[in-house]
Amino acid sequence: MLLDTQENINSGYSYQTNHSHNKEAKNAGQIEVIKRSGTSAPLDVTKIRKVVDWACNGKEVNSIALESGLKTRLRHGITTREIQDNLINCALELCDLDQPDWRYVAGRLHIWSLWKETLVHRGYNYGNYAQTVQSFVEQGKYDERILTYSTTELEEAGSWINADWDLDYDYAGAVLLTSRYLLPQELPQEAFLTCALLLAMVESPDSRLYYARKFYEAIASRRISLATPILANLRIPNGSLTSCFIVSIDDNLESIFREITNTARISKNGGGVGVNVSRIRATGSSVMGKKNASGGVIPWIKLLNDTAIAVNQGGRRAGAVTVGLDIWHLDVPEFLEMQTENGDQRRKAYDVFPQLVIADEFMRRVENKQEWTLVDPFEVQNELGIDLAPLWGVEFEKAYSIIEANLETKIKLYKKVNARELFKEIMRAQVETGMPYLAFKDAINKANPNKHDGYIPGVNLCTESFSNVTPNKYAHCCNLVSLNLANLEDSDIESVCTLAVRILDNTIDITIPPFEDAKNHNDRYRTIGVGAMGLADWLAKRELRYNNLSEISDLFENIGYHCTQASMLLSKERGAYPAFEGSDWSKGLLIGSKPVTWFEENASQPIRWQKLAIDIQKYGIRNSHITAIAPNTSSSLVQGCTASVLPVYSRFFYDKWAKGTVPIAPPYVQDKYWFYQENKTLHQDQVVSAIATIQQWIDTGISMELLFNLNQGVYFADEPERSLKAKDIFDTLMMSWEKGCKAVYYVRIVQRDSFKEECTACAN
Known part of the structure; x- marks a missing residue:
């Protein structure tokens, strides 16, 4: 003691x-x-x-x-x-x-x-929670909805507080918790308890204290990590709780400025947003019948860029916007150059995060060194009646072959490039800037359970959360939590997954989306994202490594199963999401829109999957998307574990903060350090294989960063003079597509001859 x-x-x-x-x-x-x-x-x-x-x-x-x-x-x-x-x-x-x-x-x-x-x-200090709540509501610090609970109930809730949990934080976690999440004169356990009570207020009066206590204990003991918007904003009046948004822009001024305004609303409330611009006509396209009048996508991206700067999340930080463009768009080459220093500065956008939305057909042509045709979506629509943006898979391939058959006859505005050379340009940009992100459109949409109701145009800011988006109707939005695997035993998985799904489903009902399309999406799809952090800790505690794919698969099979089952049970209790009928879920398909036969062949416990498919067809499912693994770089510091499901950068390093450097060390480094595989020396093929294994059990996406060390001998023990080549990076990126990963987040480089014991690979 x-x-x-x-x-x-x-x-x-x-x-x-x-x-x-x-x-x-x-x-x-x-x-x-x-x-x-x-x-x-x-x-x-x-x-x-x-x-x-x-x-x-x-x-x-x-x-x-x-x-x-x-x-x-x-x-x-x-x-x-x-x-x-x-x-x-x-x-x-x-x-x-x-x-x-x-x-x-x-x-x-x-x-x-x-x-x-x-x-x-x-x-x-601690000891009079009911008085603190009343005082904070009167001062305008707390949302008055907390007074849904009586003084007696608040006093009972206050008795659950365990102040000793305040002492579990290392310095980095304690500073982040107090500076980023706590209100003035608020203590950590009061913040967690208030969040838990608000999350439980949609429960029935006779059960809400029961669930509030379950929520509090899971959050305060650091088994469930609330995403930043929930932990930071849930307690304050009119706080936005949603982490992830995606909007899509049509090729007209009304849609463009409408979505720029929506982007501003998202940024104002602290959310990150993906904006797909693939429908916008290309540079040199006609406008109002005038040939060669269009400036293409870059001027509109620049407006999004300046919006992110101007609407700076209440002064906390610049807005966070990722702009997605399909790989067939004629403006792709300029899109890749929009963050370089050379060229016309009026056509640069340095403060957005570019993403390329990539079709399987392009990747096959990269593999085979074939030609690829870049086209203008406006001309394709006008001349051939083909709307390319929503197409993927076989439908895209058929449409694309029609387009290429009509070059020069009907399609005049196009450019032929070598697919592999274009991919090399993508790689060059990634090595220099870490971006563009890559979103594999076919893999994303094949796994989409709501194919009957739309398509997924791209990914969110951190590449892990996405669902159907319809311009001027539905804007993807998603609330997130993460399971802290470092603090979980195998016997905890079922109960914690069940709590996590319930927390997020309740969040949908208490959040106030910042614009109508987001509310429409919330109401129709009820998208959530239960993620994970601390996989490196989980492995080290068990003396396992990232090549122990069977054990990793079993862990995430359990997480995938219990989260999906929890959503089914909530549907039985509360009803299915409105778009359920006609979805892949309703047809007996499970995670990733895979048939039960896949689970019979690949799951460690196939019988439970067979029963789950039958139960979902009978009772429905509450949430259309359920699991998504975010990067959670900052929140993992608060949680005292390694970020996401990626290897830790180093066993011990100093992170550069505004007030100096802060020591960072994975919590199990002392006893199990020889099992800690440092990302700075781990071949990234192992990372891709592990992520691909996890992806089988995650119905949405995973934020997969890749870190390439260019120093000699790092990956090649038998060849100390050999260093990583561009071909090696190319092979790893190709492997990520071939193995079914849905996206590549940042590509990080440890530069040759500048190897240091410090983190250069932290996102967010």
Whole structure:
């Protein structure tokens, strides 16, 4: 057990003394401390020692080292806050690969400071949750819907708070939690509990406290991680909870400016948005009958770019917009150049994130070094009556062959390129900038359960969430949580998956989408995304590696099954999503629109899948899309685990923050470090194989970053002079398509001759 926390908080570092005593102390040469209340008192070193011992308790560190480091920094007139900051800095300076636990000591000291500040401002810490709620509602901090609960219910909920969970954070997690997610004078467990109560308020009156407690315990113990918009915005009035949006633009001014406005609304509320511009006519196309009048997609992308800058998420950060363009569009070459320094600066867009939406036919031509034809969608529509944008698979291939058969006769505006050379240009841009993202359109749409009701034009900002989008009607939107695999045992999977699906389904009913098309989509498809983080931790704890594909498959089969079953059970309780009839789900197809026979051949427990298919046909399913694995780079720091399902960059590194560098170390590095496969030296073919294995059980997408180390001998132990070549990167990207991955997120490069022990690969 830790030393008594409340005693430390109430006492601080100094005696309670009067001013005359302080004056005498100063004259006697004693060091005076300025307390948070503004009063002063002589320094009491024993109380510093007590706080240090409390912070170091249970960790593999020597508390004397922290004490001795602090003594050189004490001076007359020092504030208690400065003492606290000095202790934290000392702990961070002591942290290294051999003593990573110092980051937990720094985290506890940061939380201690938060507790002390809260005590000064509020007069109490934990212990009166109902009063805190009432006060925060009156101040406009909390959404008044929390008062759906009576004072008696709030008092009961307050009794669930476990303050010890505040002490589980390392420094990076503690700082991110307090700076990004907590409101002024709010404590962590109050934030988690309030979120849980609000998430449960749509439950029946006799069960909402039951579910609120389940939600709270799963969130506060870091088994379920709420996505940033939910954790940051759920408690505040009119907060937007949705993480992911996709809109699609038609080829007319009304649609263009409508979706730019919707993009601004999304950005204002802190969401990320994908904007598909494939329908917009190409450069040199005709406008109002005038030939060669169109400026193509780039000017409109530039407007989206400037919108992202202007509507900057309430001043927190610039808006986040990914712009998608199909690989057949005539403007693809300029699209690839729009973030380079050379060329006309009026046709540059440096603040959007480009994505290319790629057809299987293009990839086959890349493979075979064949020609590829870039065309203008407006001319194709006018001359041949073909709307290319919604087509994929066989339908696209048929339409494309018709287009190529009519070059020069009906299609005048086109350009022939070598498919492989174009792919090399894509790779060159990725090596230089990390982008464009790649969205494999056929794989995405083959797995779409709602083919009867539309198509998926591209991917969201982080490439993991997508569903049907119809211009001026439906805009994809999705709420996310992640399972923290580092903190889960195999026996926990079923219950935690069930809670996660229920949390997200409830979120749909309490969120207020920022525009009508998003609300229409929410109502029709009820799209959610249960993801995962901490796979590297899960593997290390079991002494497994990323090439243990069978064990990885079994884990995600369980996650996929239990999440899908949970949505079916919710449908039985609450009803199916409105577009269910005619969907692949309704036809007995399961995850990825695969037939039951696939599960009979590939699942470790096929009988349960057979029954699930029958149950879904009988009872429906509540959510059209259920699982999606986000990058969760920042939230994984709060969760104390590795990000997403990717290997950790390094066993120990310093992340660069605004206030300096912060030590980052995976939590199981001490006991299982030899099983930690560092991404900076792991061949990315293993990553692609693992992601492809996981993708079989995830019905939406996975944010797959690829990290290529160009230094000599990294991947080739027998050839120390050999380094990675462009052909190796090409083969890995081709492999990601061939194995059925749905998208490639960032491509990261560790540069030759600049190898450093620091993270250069963090998204978000």
